[in-house]
Amino acid sequence: MPSRRRFLRAGAAGALAGLAGCSAVPAPRPMLDLTVSNVRDTAVDLGVRFLRSDVTERSEALVYRKNVEVPPDAGSDDPWTVEDILSDRPYRIEVEDRSTRSSHHYHYQPDCSDDDPYDIGVLVRFNPEGGVAFSQTTCSSDAPFL
Template sequence: MVSRRRFLRAGAAGALAALAGCSAVPAPRPKLDLSVSNARDAAVDLDVRFFRPNVTERSEALAYRNSVEVPPDTGSDDPWTDEDIVSDRPYRIEVEDRSARSSRHYHYRPDCSDEDPYDIGVLVRFNPGGGVAFSQTTCSSDAPFL
């Protein structure tokens, strides 16, 4: 027959083991927004892809893909934005301007810890002279984009 003390010890050990796993459950990561600003005179026919790093198969690395035509900025318009597209993790972001047959890429690295409340995003800016600039949200500045 099992003594009362042995029974309580076994129950306490089981409860501790069950509760210990709860502290290892990760919190969901915040989602990343993508914004595109077009300072050129004509619309940009754009293809955007987000790839996970360190994945050997390109099809498995693809986390997000979208094709969109971004009209020129009129000065008062907000940039085109697609919200909450992927989790805040490292990505290689490829942007292809199909009308100009050119492409650029950017290596996104999260800047803030999971405990910091912030709105995260990447801004792609098509400059008037033909260049493309990337910027991202950082915790070191109050401004959403650099």
């Protein structure tokens, strides 16, 4: 029959083994910016959503949502930007021109390592002919140009 002392010793050993890998504090990931450039003649009634790519339920995957009217750039060097939306992780980014009910999406994958200092972001460009183009910050030389 096990003694109380043996039981406590076994429990303490199990607890120490379980906590052995938890002593390191994860470094915070850099934050992601979103910039929207509207080169159309009229404002875009924009709906934007960021969804986690590792979750199957859409209600659980949604991590950011915003509706805003983005005016035409009209030669401005100051496009609509939201800084530090979310940490730099894979996302499905959905944008919708709510006035025309046209939607587009982009699969964002981080391209830079955590130890490289960099400004990360995604640029969404509403083209004059009605299309939408996405691009993102890249660090590796073999990353495709988007």
